[in-house]
Amino acid sequence: MKRILITAAIVLPIAALVFSQFFIKVRIDCKSQYGDCPEQISGKLNVFNGKSLFSAKRGVKKALSSELLISDYSLQYKIPNILRVELLVKKASVAFKDGKTGNFILVDKEGVVLSKAQDSALPVITLEEELPDTGQSISQVNLFALDLAVGTYQMYQIRESEVRDGSLLVELPGQIRVIFPLEGDSEILLGSLRLIYSKLREDGNLAGYSQIDLRYRNPVLR
Structure with a gap:
């Protein structure tokens, strides 16, 4: 019984974290090394506001992968509902x-x-x-x-x-x-x-x- 409780204590938080990606509705917070993101990029990313964390991450990655102005980027989820997008913008x-x-x-x-x-x-x-x-x-x-x-x-x-x-x-x-x-x-x-x-x-x-x-x-x- 003790072993079951220990296993549950480990598995349940992980499962909750995984499945929460499908239910948390996020707001995109985009920044670059110059401050705010370029308007043409912000416009593309803002469409993912209100989407689930899972969908927003997939959408942002797809949008940025073909963006010529970006040389690199990173994504970070911040509690309770912020998806921070950090951009390295080409000059x-x-x-x-x-x-x-x-x-x-x-x-x-x-x-x-x-x-x-x-x-x-x-x-x-x-x-x-x-x-x-x-x-x-x-x-x-x-x-x-x-x-x-x-x-x-x-x-x-x-x-x-x-x-x-x-x-x-x-x-x-x-x-x-x-x-x-x-x-x-x-x-x-x-x-x-x-x-x-x-x-x-x-x-x-x-x-x-x-x-x-x-x-x-x-x-x-x-």
């Missing part, structure tokens, strides 16, 4: 703009299109070509342009640049246009720009030049 590095339509796509550092947008506060690269769709990757040439655009933004807070005729064009303060090639070593190119531009500013020669052309082994100033 877009650059926005690409279609020069003809004015449409934007937001792209991460790996070159994957995370979403479309009407505008963006990110560094913007204008292209003379059709933009790829969400979930697709940009070309290697445009990925190289992305690295250069991020670098010039970090150094000089220049948000806008343009890919044209096989080069990346950037306008620096002092009305100096920089012409980058779209191949090579981005770190070397950015380092060359930093040295040349710093030297021009130190010598007070910004007004004497309008262009820094980095497409050649020896940069050309015009």
Whole structure:
């Protein structure tokens, strides 16, 4: 009899925990490393409010498994009825703009299109070509342009640049246009720009030049 009672004391709580998943109606509480979840994700998860814990967990996992903005996530049930969803959200590095339509796509550092947008506060690269769709990757040439655009933004807070005729064009303060090639070593190119531009500013020669052309082994100033 004692053995039966001990077994029951162990089995019954476990059984109650397992079966309670089908009866507890949960509320979704979604957070990311930036605070609240992105609206487009919250909208997808809020449909599981009021569902059973079992159904909500299955639904949330399915919704997040195909979500491009998410690199990882975790689920945690909190008494009495909270299903906490913790997200690790991918961060877009650059926005690409279609020069003809004015449409934007937001792209991460790996070159994957995370979403479309009407505008963006990110560094913007204008292209003379059709933009790829969400979930697709940009070309290697445009990925190289992305690295250069991020670098010039970090150094000089220049948000806008343009890919044209096989080069990346950037306008620096002092009305100096920089012409980058779209191949090579981005770190070397950015380092060359930093040295040349710093030297021009130190010598007070910004007004004497309008262009820094980095497409050649020896940069050309015009």
